[in-house]
Amino acid sequence: MKTTFVLCALCSLLHAMMLSAEDEPGSPQDTVAAFHAALSSADRDAALAVLDPEVLIFESGGAELSRDEYAAHHLGGDMEFSAATARTIVDQRSGRSDEVAWVLTRSKTSGTFRDKAIDVRGVETMLLRRTEHGWRIVHVHWSSRSR
Numbered sequence: 001m002k003t004t005f006v007l008c009a010l011c012s013l014l015h016a017m018m019l020s021a022e023d024e025p026g027s028p029q030d031t032v033a034a035f036h037a038a039l040s041s042a043d044r045d046a047a048l049a050v051l052d053p054e055v056l057i058f059e060s061g062g063a064e065l066s067r068d069e070y071a072a073h074h075l076g077g078d079m080e081f082s083a084a085t086a087r088t089i090v091d092q093r094s095g096r097s098d099e100v101a102w103v104l105t106r107s108k109t110s111g112t113f114r115d116k117a118i119d120v121r122g123v124e125t126m127l128l129r130r131t132e133h134g135w136r137i138v139h140v141h142w143s144s145r146s147r
Helices: 001-016 028-039 042-051 067-072 075-085
Strands: 051-059 062-064 085-096 100-111 116-131 134-146
Touching: 001 062, 001 100, 028 042, 028 075, 028 100, 028 116, 042 051, 042 067, 042 075, 051 067, 067 075, 067 134, 085 116, 100 134
Parallel strands: 051 134
Antiparallel strands: 051 062, 085 100, 100 116, 116 134
């Protein structure tokens, strides 16, 4: 009986160690995907829910220094842009420690936004922190260029 218990415990531990961050429900990747889905569907509340109150967002040489600042300035435009264009992930990599994670994404975005053709390659770095409410995005860095 003891041997069976020890073997079961060992198997469970090994299984948990083998799971990658991508396989974990509620993973940092899930949080990043939820943020993008919220932008695309213009769900303001869902987008803000996964951002830490002190999130830092860097884009095109500018910075927004909190969730409230982002909500007041660029969130509406980002939702409008995401709804009007199609984003395809080209490559996504991630890693984490106990309390901090990173998701690095390369993407292609195309479509028409405000009567302008869009065809860009983008890179995105998101840093996340584990909280009592799950993973929250604490830093976003976006950059893009025409293809």
